[in-house]
Amino acid sequence: MARNRDGQGRASATQRQRTRQQKYPAGRLHPPLRLKDQTFPWIQSKKKMGRAAGIDRVIRPRLRYQFDMLCKKFRRLPRPPTPRAIATARTLRPLSVPSGLSALGLKPPLPLMAAAAGERPAPLVTSSCSPAAAAAAAGMKRAGYEFGSIYNYEKLEALGEGTYGVVFKARDQRTGETVAVKWIRPGDGGAPDLPAVYREAGCLEACRGHPSIVQMKEVAADEINGDVFIVMEFVGPSLQSRLTRAFSGAETRAAMRQLLRGAEKLHGAGTVHRDIKPDNILVGPGGALKICDLGMAVPAGPAGEPYPEETVAALWYRAPELLSGGRNYGPAVDMWALGCVMTELLVGEPLFRDAETEDDVLHRARDLEYAMESTDLAFEGLPELSEAGREVLRGLLCLAPEKRLTAAEALGHRWFDEEDAPLSPALCSQPDQCGSLINFI
Structure with missing residues (x-):
């Protein structure tokens, strides 16, 4: 010892x-x-x-x-409050915005309106832009953003549900206006995914007022559980639900004119959509087309700086630089997607419909470019498309992103000097067979 x-x-x-x-x-x-x-x-x-x-x-x-x-x-994550617990909480104390939102420098939401009699409506989403993005877009000094209350809206029906959120059709109880409300699913840990909400709302705010992009009305919050929603105008069904036949060359030009103007506004505001497809294009009264679902949109980064996401855009509308695994890209990925949409309007079906893998799409895209440049075999099924229209299609579906047409260059092409034809009445007024599904997901 x-x-x-x-x-x-x-x-x-x-x-x-x-x-x-x-x-x-x-x-x-x-x-x-x-x-x-x-x-x-x-x-x-x-x-x-x-x-x-x-x-x-x-x-x-x-x-x-x-x-x-x-x-x-x-x-352990807390369980969502029951309707009985919510009713009891309202009678005991006033509700306030969660501390997680206050930590971001945001003002408390508007006072909670009296809930309608009966069961509490399912969570609705309203959109909001980040304070920095809103201030930059408006040219004003940065100020705290004031959320609206989701209880100002009455849920009517569900329009769509996906991995990242749910979209509802709702009515503004203050004005009676019909709106679309998007709820973004919480992130890891059950907390609201505020960066995703701010990113999407900021891109929408930057394009406010443009007729070819869906308009955001406000960002709302649920004062009980802290959920944040994006409230947008209700437009109508998706273009995908209206593609029951091939469009004529003049009808396609009228549609592409609207879509290219929307893309020009997006890219001019420094935003890359990254998910343009017929599902994310809405058809409004009179055939007005609006680009929607900016959930995957991001501000354009500096040249040469890779984006963190490994996979973006739907497979059939994914640009060759994305198919090759590249993460250094720009607005040209949206122009490729618009070329695929243009072809789908002319043919009546997706350009790469049978492709199942990225290699399949990339192989067929290379064959298509060779056929368009060397022969006219690629346009045999498009007899109504003029030579000027073929030039625009070649420019949009160019494999090299640096040679691909921009939105401004495409709108300045001589093809758009020709007279447009009004869109088919069936496209504008036919009841939606899919229940007016709006794909904001």
Whole structure:
């Protein structure tokens, strides 16, 4: 046995361990410490936790197990409130915006309107732009953005549901106007995915007032659970539900004129849509076409800087530079998608309908470019498309992104000097067979 300075023997490490085992046998934990914050936000790690509480090394192993159990308990996501709990909470205290929104410098939402009698409507989404994007678009100083209340809207029916959110048809109880409300699914941990909401709303705000892009009305919040929604104008069915026949060359030109103007506005505002397809084009009264679903849109990055997403755009409308795995791209990916939409209008079916993989689409795109440049075989099924129209189609479906037509260049082509034909009445007024599905997802 080793001896200390006083000459007295001191216990070895093995003896000290036996003493601890006798004092704290298996299954018995040290009495819990009284921490000043039961939610443990200040705990950064188990090691820091022990040091911050000043725990003696003798009891630290036991206490670590106890904190593990507590952490597992608090990591469980809270269950959504029941309608009865919501009604009780309204009678006890006024509702306020969650602390997570206040941390972003946002003002509290508008006062909660009295809920309609009966069951509480399902969560509706309203959109909002980020404070920075809104200030830049309006040329004003940055100010806190004030959310509206989702309880100002009455849910009518669900229009679409996907991986990232749900879109509802709703009525504004203040004005009686019909709107489309998008709810974006929470991110990891159950918290609202505010960056996704701000990114989409900021892109919509930058294009405010353009007739070929769906318009955002406001961003609303649910004061109970913190969900954030994007409220937009209700336009009508998707173009995909109207593609029951091939369009004539003049009808295609009228449609492409609207879509190219919308793309010109998007790209002029520094935004890349990255998911243009017939499902994301809405048909309004009189054949007005509007580009929607900016959930995948991003501000154009500096040249040469890759985007973080590995896969964007639908397979049949994905540009060759995306099919090759590249992540350095720009607005040219939207122009390729518009070329695919133009072909689909002329033919009545998707250009790469039978393709199942990226290699299939890329192989067929190369064959198509060769056929368009060397012969006229690629246009045999398009007898009504003039030579000027073929030039526009070649420019949009060019494999090299640097040689692909921009929206402004396409609109300046001589093909658009010709007279447009009004869109078919069936396209404008036929009842939607798909239940007016609007794909904002």
